Amino acid sequence: METIELKINGRKRTLHCLPNATLVEVLRDQLHLTGTHVGCDTTQCGACTIHVDGCAVKACTVLAVRSDGSDVMTIEGLAENEASHPMQEAFKACHGLQCGFCTPGMIMSAVDLVNKGCALEPSAIREALSGNICRCTGYQNIVAAVMQGASEMQEQSS
Amino acid sequence: MYQFKVHKADKLSTALDLFNASDEPAYIAGGHTLIPTMKQRLSAPSDVIDLATIPGLDAITLVGDTLQIGAMATHAKVAASSLVQEHCAALANLAGGIGDRQVRYRGTIGGSLANNDPAADYPAAALGLGAQIVTDRRTIPSDTFFKAMFETALEPDEIIQAIHFPQVDQAVYLKFPNPASRYAMVGVMLTRTAGETRIAITGAAASVFRAATFETALTADFSVSAIEAVTLSAETLNTDMHASAEYRAHLCKVLIQRGVEALTA
The missing domain is CATH 3.30.465.10 (Uridine Diphospho-n-acetylenolpyruvylglucosamine Reductase; domain 3)
Structure with a gap:
């Protein structure tokens, strides 16, 4: 067993895990933060996307022990004071989902691309979301949701 | 993944010592190839040596x-x-x-x-x-x-x-990505330095290679017409579910032509 210290959704945690545990396994199985999903477990689908030190990464392909000392944010940490994040609201308003399995990863990627100043036009958003796969929709409403969420995020920060 | 030990190296010499003291060691950088291959049990290192903890290696x-x-x-x-x-x-x-x-x-x-x-x-x-x-x-x-x-x-x-x-005069990279994996079906890096053209092709064969016949023709005359008659043999190129060797050979030439156009525009 290895001991690691992480800041998860703003709270410091000390965790014990085996060296071969992935970050998503620790989040889901130990901390019961089951909002982060495991879709493919092969770095393709992006359902497990979380933020590590402010960057969107696929938590199925990160060893938990290598995240020692990191600042981790999951979909559960996005809402502040029980109020949904603007990107969550936008996915709801635009119906940017059908089954919803890919949605937490989509939202974490969307927030990252807005935070990093990605161009907010449909083609650039599609390119920036290419690491997140949705098998229900045609991505139309997802792209619309990201555009709406982005403008609301920018409004809130201005 | 099978079980393994993780070591955090603090400098290169420590990483080397750890590697040489282990039965089946593997270095880990970003881990985006190693972790998937370990999950598939195509790779089963006894000791994984983390290079991310060595300061200054990403400058x-x-x-x-x-x-x-x-x-x-x-x-x-x-x-x-x-x-x-x-x-x-x-x-x-x-x-x-x-x-x-x-x-x-x-x-x-x-x-x-x-x-x-x-x-x-x-x-x-x-x-x-x-x-x-x-x-x-x-x-x-x-x-x-x-x-x-x-x-x-x-x-x-x-x-x-x-x-x-090294500094080159001109360079362009053109890639025809597989739409699902986003890996290169063919990727062409075309560069010019002091009139000399270098072309490296990835995705088409077992390993990256230089397109010598195209390089010679373009070093002599850097224009699309100079490579009109030049072809790449499909003999050593990959055939898989995504594309045949002949298709890849064709893609190589198309991307080289586009690269020449991009650098002469």
């Missing part, structure tokens, strides 16, 4: 005319580096087109080169731009670095420290 600097990129620089870092954008925009663009957004935050240039995936982008950059691969013990020219599919000139315990890219 990007310009020394004279040479762009020096630390082996642990992520694709996102190379793509966003103003130094890389200014001195070799083609390299920044290439890095920004690897995999997807999430992968680019973790994957590293050193990891990609050491792995030498036949469809990876960075081998084309290193070979096309005439880079030098600097390791813990020597400097390896890119022309002798790539040996075969997933094989390089690196010794088992050798660690890439940095990649040195």
Whole structure:
């Protein structure tokens, strides 16, 4: 067993895990933060996307022990004071989902691309979301949701 | 994944000592190839030695005319580096087109080169731009670095420290990505230095290679018409579920033509 210290959704945690545990396994199985999903477990689908030190990464392909000392944010940490994040609201308003399995990863990627100043036009958003796969929709409403969420995020920060 | 031990190296010499003291060791950089192969049990190291904990291995600097990129620089870092954008925009663009957004935050240039995936982008950059691969013990020219599919000139315990890219006059990278995996079905790095053309092709064969007949024709006359009659033999190219060897040979020529057009526009 290895001991690691992480800041998860703003709270410091000390965790014990085996060296071969992935970050998503620790989040889901130990901390019961089951909002982060495991879709493919092969770095393709992006359902497990979380933020590590402010960057969107696929938590199925990160060893938990290598995240020692990191600042981790999951979909559960996005809402502040029980109020949904603007990107969550936008996915709801635009119906940017059908089954919803890919949605937490989509939202974490969307927030990252807005935070990093990605161009907010449909083609650039599609390119920036290419690491997140949705098998229900045609991505139309997802792209619309990201555009709406982005403008609301920018409004809130201005 | 089978069980293994993880070691955090604090310097290169520690990493080497750990490697040589282990039964089945593996270095880990970004881990975006190693972890998936370990999950599939295609790789089962007894000891995983973390290079991310060695300070300074991801620096990007310009020394004279040479762009020096630390082996642990992520694709996102190379793509966003103003130094890389200014001195070799083609390299920044290439890095920004690897995999997807999430992968680019973790994957590293050193990891990609050491792995030498036949469809990876960075081998084309290193070979096309005439880079030098600097390791813990020597400097390896890119022309002798790539040996075969997933094989390089690196010794088992050798660690890439940095990649040195000399200044070129012009460079462009064109990639025809597989729409699902985003790996290159064919990727072409075309560069010009003092009138000499270098072309490195990835994705088409077992390992990255230089398109010598196209290079000769374009060094003599850098124009689309100069390569009208030049062809690439499909004999040694890959055929798989995505494309036949003949299709890849055709793609190579099309991308080279587009590269010439882009650099003469």
